[in-house]
Amino acid sequence: MQEIGGSGDNSWKILWKLKVPPKIKVFWWQVLNEFIPAKDILNRRHIEPVGFCEWCGSQRETIKHIFMDCTTARGFWRETKALTGVKLPSLHPLTWASDIFQDEVCSERDRCVIIIGMYALWTQRNRKDHGEQQLPLQKAVQWAVDMAHDFWQTTKQAMQRTIGFSKPTWRTPPTSCMKCNVDGVFDPRTGQGATGAVLRNHSGSFVSGRARWYPYGLDSLALEALACKDGVLLAAERGVQRLQVETDS
Numbered sequence: 001m002q003e004i005g006g007s008g009d010n011s012w013k014i015l016w017k018l019k020v021p022p023k024i025k026v027f028w029w030q031v032l033n034e035f036i037p038a039k040d041i042l043n044r045r046h047i048e049p050v051g052f053c054e055w056c057g058s059q060r061e062t063i064k065h066i067f068m069d070c071t072t073a074r075g076f077w078r079e080t081k082a083l084t085g086v087k088l089p090s091l092h093p094l095t096w097a098s099d100i101f102q103d104e105v106c107s108e109r110d111r112c113v114i115i116i117g118m119y120a121l122w123t124q125r126n127r128k129d130h131g132e133q134q135l136p137l138q139k140a141v142q143w144a145v146d147m148a149h150d151f152w153q154t155t156k157q158a159m160q161r162t163i164g165f166s167k168p169t170w171r172t173p174p175t176s177c178m179k180c181n182v183d184g185v186f187d188p189r190t191g192q193g194a195t196g197a198v199l200r201n202h203s204g205s206f207v208s209g210r211a212r213w214y215p216y217g218l219d220s221l222a223l224e225a226l227a228c229k230d231g232v233l234l235a236a237e238r239g240v241q242r243l244q245v246e247t248d249s
């Protein structure tokens with residue numbers, strides 16, 4: 001569980017199991033690897049002249065600030081708790097993004113709601129960034145409350161969809177065969193994607209797994225095709241003679 005912030009196989013395996021839409025898996029991958037261009041990060045890299053939060057005036061707009069500490073984020077989570085019963089746990093300032101994956105920190109359902117909620121906060125923050133009009137704080141909090149409502153409506157549907165997708169019963173391959181389950185995700189907004197492959201033997205035991213990040217992707221179908229290729233390569237490296245490849249799309 002510790003390795004989720006790294007780029008190893010392990011982090012992907014955990015992220016993979018999240019019952020959230022694919023684009024949100026990609027988003028969370030970016031959060032874990034600090035690819036999210038918060039002002040504080042850009043400021044330190046001398047890309048942005050200012051590093052403060054334009055909403056609440058806090059000195060440093062860090063990723064954690066956008067998602068948890070900003071006044072709008074607090075309003076959002078307060079309302080989300082009222083609607084869903086999901087409470088944002090108190091989290092460590094440095095390891096929070098990976099701590100969310102610890103079962104002692106939050107349940108699977110809470111984890112999904114929290115991650116989708118943070119995605120909603122991020123997309124709204126960018127909308128604000130590109131718009132001319134700066135909402136006064138009072139209005140921004142009201143907006144956060146409204147968004148929490150909208151967010152819960154879409155989340156319910158999204159979670160049903162993704163849970164529905166990941167439910168098919170896994171069937172073991174014939175005795176002489178191994179089976180590789182592959183999946184590709186693509187985020188059209190950034191043009192990035194990733195593939196994952198899990199190799200299992202005929203009794204269903206885990207043999208090997210791999211994740212690959214694709215900084216330039218074409219579309220989701222292309223990423224699915226790359227996932228199949230990566231799965232076959234993984235099996236070939238393991239000396240697998242007979243292989244079943246399975247994708248969920």
Ligand SMILES: [Zn+2]
Pocket residue numbers: 053054055056057058065069070071072
């Ligand atoms: Zn703020």
